Each structure stands twice: as C-alpha cells, then as structure tokens.
Amino acid sequence: EAQVTQNPRYLITVTGKKLTVTCSQNMNHEYMSWYRQDPGLGLRQIYYSMNVEVTDKGDVPEGYKVSRKEKRNFPLILESPSPNQTSLYFCASSLYQGANSPLHFGNGTRLTVT
Amino acid sequence: KQEVTQIPAALSVPEGENLVLNCSFTDSAIYNLQWFRQDPGKGLTSLLLIQSSQREQTSGRLNASLDKSSGRSTLYIAASQPGDSATYLCAVRSTGNQFYFGTGTSLTVIP
Numbered sequence: 001e002a003q004v005t006q007n008p009r010y011l012i013t014v015t016g017k018k019l020t021v022t023c024s025q026n027m028n029h030e031y032m033s034w035y036r037q038d039p040g041l042g043l044r045q046i047y048y049s050m051n052v053e054v055t056d057k058g059d060v061p062e063g064y065k066v067s068r069k070e071k072r073n074f075p076l077i078l079e080s081p082s083p084n085q086t087s088l089y090f091c092a093s094s095l096y097q098g099a100n101s102p103l104h105f106g107n108g109t110r111l112t113v114t
Numbered sequence: 115k116q117e118v119t120q121i122p123a124a125l126s127v128p129e130g131e132n133l134v135l136n137c138s139f140t141d142s143a144i145y146n147l148q149w150f151r152q153d154p155g156k157g158l159t160s161l162l163l164i165q166s167s168q169r170e171q172t173s174g175r176l177n178a179s180l181d182k183s184s185g186r187s188t189l190y191i192a193a194s195q196p197g198d199s200a201t202y203l204c205a206v207r208s209t210g211n212q213f214y215f216g217t218g219t220s221l222t223v224i225p
Binding site: 031042 | 203
C-alpha cells in the first residue's frame with residue numbers, strides 16, 4: 001500500500017533531550033516535507049527537500065534539523081526540544097515539484113515537551 | 115509572503131444542503147491549489163488538486179474552482195451528509211515549492 005509512515009505517533013519528552021521523528025515513503029517521491037499544526041495557526045512548513053541531499057527551510061525552521069540521505073526517508077531532528085515545540089507534526093511527500101503532483105500526508109506525531 | 119485565508123472558520127448545516135467553502139490567497143505565483151479533509155486526531159486526506167492553469171476539478175459530490183488572478187478558490191459540496199463532517203483545509207504550492215495552508219473550515223452536517 002502506498003503510504004507515508006511516521007513514527008512514533010505519540011511522544012512525550014523533557015526539555016533538552018534530543019529526539020528524532022522518522023518519516024518514510026514507499027512511493028518513490030522526490031519531494032518530502034515537514035509541518036507543524038497548532039491551534040489557530042494552521043499547518044506551517046518547517047523544512048522541505050526536493051531530492052536526496054537537497055533541503056530547504058520553510059517558514060518555521062528554528063529549532064529543527066532534517067537530513068535526506070536516502071530518497072525514501074526524511075527524519076526530523078529536535079536537538080534540544082523546548083516546550084514551545086509541543087505540537088502535532090506531519091510529514092508529507094509528492095512525486096515531484098510542479099503543478100500536477102498532490103501532497104500525501106502521514107498520520108501525524110503528537111509531541112509533548114515538558 | 116503568501117497568506118492563505120479560509121472563511122468561514124466554522125459552518126453548521128442540515129443534511130442535504132449544498133454548501134460552499136472559501137479559500138483566498140495573496141500571491142498568484144502558484145503551481146497548484148489542493149483541498150484536504152482532516153478528521154479529528156487524524157492526518158490530511160487529499161480531496162482535489164487544481165493546477166494553476168485549470169479552472170475547476172470535480173470528484174463525486176465535490177467541485178473545486180480556482181480563479182488565480184483574484185486569488186480565490188471555492189469548494190462546493192453537493193447534498194451534504196453527516197459523514198462530510200470534518201475540517202476542510204486548502205493549501206497552495208508556490209512556484210518556489212513551498213506549501214502554505216489556510217487554518218481550515220470546520221464543517222458539521224446535522225442529521
């Protein structure tokens with residue numbers, strides 16, 4: 001089944017403890033991206049990648065890192081999480097950049113930083 | 115910077131009504147506009163994608179239109195059903211390949 005898989009679904013951690021949220025897609029998509037969703041603010045793009053070894057900042061990249069060493073994987077790294085990073089995170093992918101390529105989402109990761 | 119606005123923020127209608135959800139954006143330099151559905155605690159499900167060169171797309175009871183020059187899109191839902199209750203989000207893909215989302219319209223269809 002074609003899908004975007006995020007892990008874990010729920011994560012509770014403490015301030016400053018490094019964590020990684022994994023994202024994998026099995027559709028051979030070139031484009032992958034991360035978003036956070038907060039009440040009243042909607043979804044905001046954190047980072048995106050148009051291909052292996054190519055990453056760019058979205059609107060809210062501060063406090064996050066990403067890497068794209070393989071086409072299928074795009075992990076999100078929080079090296080020193082803070083409470084203001086408590087949010088619902090989504091990974092998404094699309095076949096390629098351009099007009100006729102819909103975005104496919106994972107099921108989300110709910111992160112709580114205490 | 116692109117800004118996407120959805121009005122209304124919430125909508126409640128009786129079953130069977132036809133309804134229209136609105137989405138507006140400030141920068142017309144887009145590749146496409148996509149409508150999504152989000153159920154509580156769940157991910158986003160793609161409903162329709164309209165390329166910047168297109169005027170509308172249809173899927174079943176859903177019809178989405180795009181007027182790029184005025185920065186507007188509408189999602190028309192015909193003969194609404196309780197199962198249509200969800201939050202509907204629109205997103206534009208800029209020509210820089212960033213995505214910008216509206217804050218959504220929460221729809222409740224009353225049986």
